[in-house]
Amino acid sequence: MKKFKLAFAMSIVLLATACQNQKESLDAVGIMPLPASVVPASGSFQVNESTSIQISGDGEELSFISDYLAQKLRNATGFAIPVSGDAGSIVLDLRSNSEDESYELEIGEEKIVISSNGASGIFYGVQTLLQAFPAELFSPNPSNQTWEVPAGKIVDKPEYAYRGSMLDVSRHFMGVEEVKHYIDLMAELKLNYLHLHLTDDQGWRIEIKSWPKLTEIGGSTQVGGGEGGYYTQEDYVNIVKYASQRFITIVPEVDMPGHTNAILASYGELNSGINLPDGDTETVTKSVEKAEEALKKSNIIREPAELYTGIEVGFSTLDTDLELTYQLIDDVVRELSAITPGPYFHIGGDESHVTKKDDYIYFIERVQEIVKSHGKTSIGWDEIATTTLLPGNVAQFWAMADNAKLAQEQGNQVLMSPAKKAYLDMQYDSTTRIGLHWAAYIELDSAYLWDPANYTEGISKKDILGVEAPLWTETVVTRDDLEYLVFPRLAAIAEVAWTPMEKRNWESFKKRIAIQGKRWELRDINFYKSPKVDW
Incomplete structure (x- = not known):
């Protein structure tokens, strides 16, 4: 009996040792x-x-x-x-x-x-x-x-050639070190494009030497009335190099002809009166009425718009009949393209509600030619597909499936960023402390469980350049805010972009994201601990 007890005890010790030595x-x-x-x-x-x-x-x-x-x-x-x-x-x-x-x-x-x-x-x-x-x-x-x-x-190997994220540094400005921090976290997930939303109604964030007031005035504030900020061209080159070393290509965006109040506040001679010069948040309908009334006048008084610090959209537009508008755009594209080695230049094109349709078409088609003349390929939000796109130009699908189909029918590729799945500024649920929910509440499983090649009827894998997850910053003020909305959802989008659909599995992802969570915790990354995962 003693021998049996001794043998049993030894077996327990050996089993415990074996378990300790067993590697994952x-x-x-x-x-x-x-x-x-x-x-x-x-x-x-x-x-x-x-x-x-x-x-x-x-x-x-x-x-x-x-x-x-x-x-x-x-x-x-x-x-x-x-x-x-x-x-x-x-x-x-x-x-x-x-x-x-x-x-x-x-x-x-x-x-x-x-x-x-x-x-x-x-x-x-x-x-x-x-x-x-x-x-x-x-x-x-x-x-x-x-x-x-x-x-x-x-x-x-990756499923898609373009695997990206977008940072809106216009509504709330993020300094160089904050952008580098984000680049580091993107690189770990094998993402390879960072789209910088550099301009909007609330702020102009990139130095243009031929138009210095864009940053002196247009870069002086942000949502909520903070002091704003901007990147010098040296700052921008620093970001581009840092990203390039980590195999991330910078895509600069200058949003136009709408989302342009910061331009119109900087240079009154560009202001047609179509924007709301007092920067208020009247409805788009009233904006259009004011625009039409102003345009009926034979002599438009061009004065700077008021700086804008709210979050409404759709009230501003460039004057598409003014040659000075295109001189500005040519100078901006020229200076920015010279310090951007990547192939793409994002021209925005979204939510230009007070630009007349014919004017919008003329503007986008002319701006595409300007971008091409400086050796870049245009990307624009899906509204640009309502115009005639140049060969190779890309429509970024965010809202309108019909627009994505228009791009495909012209033989152009689509960059997939559906707001209901890929917008990182959406709240996780109704209790999320920051973020918006106009598109959807996007929990982690929702961000993961979709297939770009089957998301929109008529758009197949061959039509898709890649996948991008944008972060708009109406409610993002600090690094903690950014991390909370971005992670863990960016990891989900990264896997959507990298891994073939047939190999992806939610149960597998839940286990692996829990391990990734430990890596984030060790570096004090303020990620959202979804109740869908056993962290």
């Missing part, structure tokens, strides 16, 4: 977004004092990626993690210098290899590798724990 499988570590293929293997790789990084291939991009990875590992482990081209236990193998975003990640007990034909693929492989470590890797404070990643192989 590679398909259970919470990779976000979900890779195309994950094949777990036995064993694990452990980072220790002798771990080093080898770079195979050349170029400034690969040097940045290797230093990026090394710094992440150094911060967490306290180990030296040297980088060289000679040898290493973590190999970054850049096979060519294409635009390929696909990658392979092989984790063995002695070596890790990330390989791709493009530097962006190597960077995305690094993001996946970092997520395979314990969540504590993301803590700002070094730890003495064992740093292991489970063995296996991942083969991965």
Whole structure:
């Protein structure tokens, strides 16, 4: 009997030891977004004092990626993690210098290899590798724990070429460091486009040297009457470079012909009188009546509009018959395009309620030509599809499915940002402390459970450039506000954009987003803890 008790006790100890030594499988570590293929293997790789990084291939991009990875590992482990081209236990193998975003990640007990034909693929492989470590890797404070990643192989590529988010820095201004913070969080989710909404009724946020009053006056305030702010061109170049290093392309937006009160407050000579010069929030109907009355006068007195700090829309417009309007636009597009290496320039085009239809069509078609003349491709909100689009130009679907179909019928692609699914400023539910709900309440499952290729009748995958999640900032004042509305929903949108629909699964996502939540917690990211998830 004593022997039996002793044997039983030993078996319990052995079982407990085995459970302690059992490592999590590679398909259970919470990779976000979900890779195309994950094949777990036995064993694990452990980072220790002798771990080093080898770079195979050349170029400034690969040097940045290797230093990026090394710094992440150094911060967490306290180990030296040297980088060289000679040898290493973590190999970054850049096979060519294409635009390929696909990658392979092989984790063995002695070596890790990330390989791709493009530097962006190597960077995305690094993001996946970092997520395979314990969540504590993301803590700002070094730890003495064992740093292991489970063995296996991942083969991965994105579903859509354009995977983005938009920041409205006009209604509430965000400084350079705030934008960089957002870029870092986007990069971890393999997003590759940041659309900056730089202008609106409430503020003009980018320096234009040929029209200095745009920032001196138009950038001086924001929603609620705060002091506003703007980016110098040097600031903007700094943001563009920072994003580019993380394989994120900046898309600048100058919203027009509506959403232009900040312009009209800065330069009275551009003001036709169609906008409400006192900046009040009268209805659109009254706005139109005032506009028509003003235009009947033979001599319009062009005076600056009042600065506007409310959140109503649709009351302002540029004068589409005034040649000075197009001189302004040409100068703005020229200066901004010169410091924007990416291919796109966003021309807005939404909610221009007091612009007559024929005037709107003339304006958008002329502005498209201006953008083209400066070497850029226009993107605009879906209303622009009611005009004749230039080949290659993109309509961003946010509200009107019929407009998206008009773009498709012209042979143009659509960028999917349906407000009912992708707008990050929508409240989660009726108790959400900030945000709006004019489009919908968007809980985490709603942000995840949709397919861009089947969302709108007549728009299939071949018609879609990609997916973008906008954050409008009427109610966003602080970094905490931003993080609360954006996360975890941006992770859901990132997976919609990266992972094929047939591989996505809500139950799987819930488990993985809970692990991602631990990473955010360790960095004090103020994310919303959805009741749909067991955090």
